[in-house]
Amino acid sequence: MSPLRIAIVGFGKIARDQHVPAIAATEGAVLAAVASPNTSLAGVPQVATLEELLRNGPPFDAVALCTPPQVRRDQAAIALAAGKHVLLEKPPGAMLSEIGPLLTAAVAARRTLFATWHSRVAPAVEPARLLLAGRRITAVRISWKEDVRVWHPGQAWIWQPGGLGVFDPGINALSILTRILPQPLFVTSADLAFPANRDAPIAATLRLADAAGLPIFAEFDFRQTGPQSWDIHLDTDQGPVILSSGGAKLSAGGVQHVVAAAAEYAGLYRRFVELTATGEPDVDLTPFQLVADAFLLGHRRTVEPFEDAT
Structure with missing residues (x-):
């Protein structure tokens, strides 16, 4: 079975420190690209935006959205419409109400939407x-x-x-x-x-x-x-x-x-690989609701x- 090709969108401290080594440590996953306007990773294809990645980037199957929560809804919607699986850093967005439509879109497209809670x-x-x-x-x-x-x-x-x-x-x-x-x-x-x-x-x-x-x-x-x-x-x-x-x-x-x-993010990526095998979503908003x-x-x-x- 081919590995899940993951593109990281937004390449700040958490992406570099946690997501990159976690993907490298996860069987069945590979880092395919980085989308970030200001930073890059040696040996990995890099473009400025998700839109550019979809137009001109290498083939990939899923995105890990590590951008600030205020912009994740739009990016997740674009990725799902393009047939990509989506992993959301925590919190899953800036508002509770924006997650429901994303989940509906993911189910309709038979793609995974994974709202992660690394702790x-x-x-x-x-x-x-x-x-x-x-x-x-x-x-x-x-x-x-x-x-x-x-x-x-x-x-x-x-x-x-x-x-x-x-x-x-x-x-x-x-x-x-x-x-x-x-x-x-x-x-x-x-x-x-x-x-x-x-x-x-x-x-x-x-x-x-x-x-x-x-x-x-x-x-x-x-x-x-x-x-x-x-x-x-x-x-x-x-x-x-x-x-x-x-x-x-x-x-x-x-x-x-x-x-x-155990490495928290490696556990998240093992779960993500499992979910994408069937397109199953995993979205628990309970912590977000309390906030x-x-x-x-x-x-x-x-x-x-x-x-x-x-």
Whole structure:
């Protein structure tokens, strides 16, 4: 069987650091081209845009859209109309309402639309889900705090409408939470801190619950210096369970569980290859819905302006 020929559209930090090595490590996949106006990859055909790729580029079967979320809907629609499978970086778009028509188009064309959540593929997430299945969870606390200047240097799109601000990393925590908890969740309150000169929040606190009233408190912050935190702490009837390092580590009752190291993006691409074999879609919008509800329900506070040091 011929390998799935994948073109990366948008070639920034995440594409170079994660997508390129993941494709190289995935059996049945090969990087066919890059579409980016400003950057290239040695040994790989490069054009400026998806449209140019479709007109003049090498043959390919699928696109991985690593562009900012504000432009992904148009690109996904173009790719699906051209008969290509589509992988969407997270979040899948700038708005919830734009994903439904894309899914309809994908099903009609018998092409895969894959809305990815890379943190769900972190090595300790599935072990945590299985562990928690036999316990009663009584409370959840999330601390997802990082330095935006380190992880998103000079990325103006993240501060623009549709860029999500601190929810760009925060949605990773929500993607894990909605995977490991057994019941659907909803937002009960939100506090959003917007820099005076930006259109997206730099920090947020959320309270969530499930139908049984499970209390969940989440703190997201882009202003963290020093140690970074990507942790989910769950109180259970058999002691605490902690997912740390973004889902890479698991401890329960003070005992560290050994989990096999795994590359998140390689897991996504293995799944993508499987899906494209049949044209099956995989689109779970639950984490995105929680972020949208936080914006709808949230109290907005204005804080000091943010200036990117770069």
